[in-house]
Amino acid sequence: MSRAILVIYRPAAGRYAAQFRSVVTAAAELGVATVALLPTGQPAAEAAGLPCYFADLDDCEAVRATVTTILAAHPVERVFPLFEGDVLTAARCRRDHGIPGLDPEQALTFRDKNVMHRRAVELGVPVARSCRPETIGAVAEFAAEVGWPVVIKPYAGWACGDTHRVDSAEDLARVWPLVADDRHDYRVEEYVRGVEYHVDSLLRDGEVVFDQLSRYTYSILEFRDEPGGTVSRKHDLTPAERRIVAASATVLRGFGMRTGVAHVEFFLRDDGGLVFGEAAARAGGGSIVPAIQAGRGINLAGEWCRLELDPGHVPAATLGPEIGTEYLCSDRYGRITAITTADELRGLDSVLDADVWKSVGDVLAAPTASNDVLGWYVCEGRDFDDVRARFKVIRDAFEVVTEPVGDA
Secondary structure, X not given: OOOEEEEEOOOHXXXXXXXXXXXXXXXXXXXXXXXXXXXXXXXXXXXXXXXXEEEOOOOHHHHHXXXXXXXXXXXXXXXXEOOXXXXXXXXXXXXXXXXXXXXXXXXXXXXXXXXXXXXXXXXXXXXXXXXXXXXXXXXXXXXXXXXXOEEEEEOOOOOOOOOEEEOOHHHHHHHHXXXXXXXXXXXXXXXXXXXXXXXXXXXXXXXXXXXXXXXXXXXXXXXXXXXXXXEEOOOOOOHHHHHHHHHHHHHHHHOOOOOEEEEEEEEEEOOOXXXXXXXXXXXXXXXXXXXXXXXXXXXXXXXXXXXXXXXXXXXXXXXXXXEEEEEEOOOOOEEEEEEOOHHHHHOOOOEXXXXXXXXXXXXXXXXXXXXXXXXXXXXXXXXXXXXXXXXXXXXXXXXXXXXXXXXX
């Protein structure tokens, strides 16, 4: 093939395997070869037969050097990072070689929450009040201004890793030693009370060609207390929900995305006001991609590839009923001796798809991030409340049995 794409792919845990396969398939259908860039020491069975290169993906300069080697041998015309942490590195590689797509300035707007929120304000999109945690006193003063709780989070993090909800001065004294040494990597935000939504979109030449509004069933910051779930909002959108969809398009165009895939989050306050949360230049995490595939008939990553390579492509999305997806979790820590399988979950009423990432012999510990889970499932229902009720039935059918680590 005389055309090629590069996919930066992290195979660990299998979270991106379906996206990777979908991109490879989409490219092949258009007569374009795929080159894979994988983490050092992590070959992937799904990349078998493809030209594979390896680098420390957390070392930007190592990746750029490896990409230079790749381009000397392959006519790469697009770069696809599937993981949040690779978006900025991929942008720098594009700039190095004049490859179309997000450039570093645009990618930074999607990765650095300080830049992100400043740009949103410039676009007239409301954001949570925030401050820099230069001292513990600065955080305490900010909390006195906006009220407890406040949220301390990395400005370039993902999946709520190293994110802390701080409920009081006493709680701040506990949390501060955890962030103090790296305080310049953090930001502090007011805690926004309300319902959280996300919009998953595809753009071509600056125009939205697909979007899906969904509503979270939980607070992302409470991932230790309840499983993460989200339900699509396809039918009978409220005026406020329509405003969210419109604001998401404003953000994406204002952040500089021309052609690509994006995941954008908003809060709807109790008083009806909208607050921008964050935006990512990648497909939604967790089970959002398989949920949209089950409910709309398209794989977001594969469609992104088609939009980049085929100027005339139009996503053939269907509508269908409301779709919900929820993470699989357990508070039974220790070594797994028995666990419900994905096939058993798929056999339940209304379940369309499922994946279980843990198996007998694995050791379960308390989660440290919102995507630190055992797997997921997708189901369908009439509306938001019906899907949530089905969540309860499916969740109760998922069983995990463990034993203390160290026992025979």
